[in-house]
Amino acid sequence: MNNRTLGILALIGAPFLLIDTANNGFNINQSSGISGLLNLLYTTGWICAVIALKRMGAFGDKRFGKIIFWVQISCLVLADCWNIYEWMQPRAETTLYFMLDAFWPIGNLCMLVSGITIAAQGVLKGWRRYVPLAVGLWLPIGLVLWAILTRTPGMLLFSGIYSALTWSLMAIGIITSSGNTGEANQQPIRGLAGVHPKLQETVY
Template structure:
């Protein structure tokens, strides 16, 4: 799949966590409590997220070296495990099973890795500046949510803020991917210079 197609998928899937949050009146749903529609919406978000990371990998946005490739590949693995959690929830798999525990941990780990990717994209300077800022907006979603939670003395992640942040962030990331110069275009430009 080309980068633009992956960007469109990311944009299409970006608001699904927010939609699910609205379905539940902005109340948090615990693991195993969501219905089929909620699991599918959460899975759709993760699929769009995975597509965004794949597109960044195809663009070599984190750099062309080994470290850059490893940094952008790691979330592809953890996001796949996050999607697996939704499948396990649909199948009503025991939440104490090792596979479920690993897939549950994959969500925050994927968010953390997205932050690492966003910093790598910013530092690598492969993409134009506006295109480098979109991954950063996504990457800070978990840290911003955590800071807000601590400052507001909340016991849990603020669902409305997190939902809006992810919807806007991943939409902007998808838009940046759609508008980004494709690898072939960049190579032709570099060769001409």
């Protein structure tokens, strides 16, 4: 799967947090199996974007960039496990359910660190360099609005629109970059399958 395809999948997934929020009537306390499915699409698109950014070299070659990439992916995979749990058994309220749910905010916090890392590395050029940081700012901006406005429908609407726009811009940056850079600039993800060349061909 090339970066352009990953970017397209990320673009498809970008609006689903907003769609889920609207489907719940802009009430953060609402939850359902449909929410789990919509968030699964959202987070899976996010995973595709992060993998594409890694393959474009956006995290850099230093050890910290590699570590934050794997931490980011791990958090998102665990958040997706919660999404599947919510889809299959809404509001299960088991210990595992709450443990997995914690990886939603952790994954967003990690995205802030990822965005700062990508901006500092400067591998991406122009506006693309700072879009992952804008994506990562979703959590602190949301917390500030939450503190000022509490959980009002307007605050949730703004948060959802911000998410859809910034995640879409990140996906568009990936799609347009892959057309210009080609496969030669796509770096393999060592350790994903450190394995057999044939398996790496399947992943990449």
